[in-house]
């Protein structure tokens with residue numbers, strides 16, 4: 001067994017047996033890893049207070065050849081974004097972020113993009129003064145929706161499932177005015193005549209109208225760093241529509257219900 005070390009964020013934690021835990025991390029060097037933490041809830045020195053969400057930890061784990069599950073040996077806090085666990089709205093966003101990451105990220109995909117995407121978002125959100133909500137020009141919810149769309153759009157890019165918004169998926173006609181509808185099943189836009197062509201067999205329920213400005217918004221967010229969030233003025237209604245569209249796309253694509261979107 002090899003002992004490996006890397007930095008990571010917990011995206012899934014499940015209690016097992018009396019004191020053990022099963023944990024998934026998005027790591028800096030190994031993509032998503034899932035490990036078994038023996039006696040995690042009793043071992044104070046190695047784990048106590050170090051297995052929280054929104055915490056960057058350095059983890060040491062044993063890799064067993066031929067096994068998908070690693071063995072977590074030890075965790076140490078590198079940075080703690082504790083404000084993310086204090087505010088209920090941010091916490092709800094956090095549950096979305098971790099659930100989507102866990103579902104979309106592949107085990108042992110060693111690109112660092114997703115790790116840094118999460119790290120930058122946590123860093124930035126940790127500084128958000130939610131207590132000063134009355135003084136903020138926009139509501140916390142609006143800001144969090146922007147983070148959500150930024151996160152999901154970029155994650156879709158990094159995992160290679162960002163939809164094709166520029167050409168009809170059937171006939172390749174260019175979506176010049178961003179007026180095409182979206183086919184959830186095929187993961188791309190579809191022109192009017194293809195959508196109405198009965199021979200192509202598009203189920204009505206699979207075709208969605210894209211929210212106003214969604215394509216522009218998503219393209220902007222995948223082409224910029226996080227500072228775009230403060231620069232973009234978009235109203236909450238449009239952002240909510242974008243969030244619902246992304247949820248539907250993700251559910252359809254993964255075949256899973258996203259529980260974190262059902263809390264409200």
Ligand SMILES: [Zn+2]
Nearest residue numbers: 168171191194
């Ligand atoms: Zn077409």
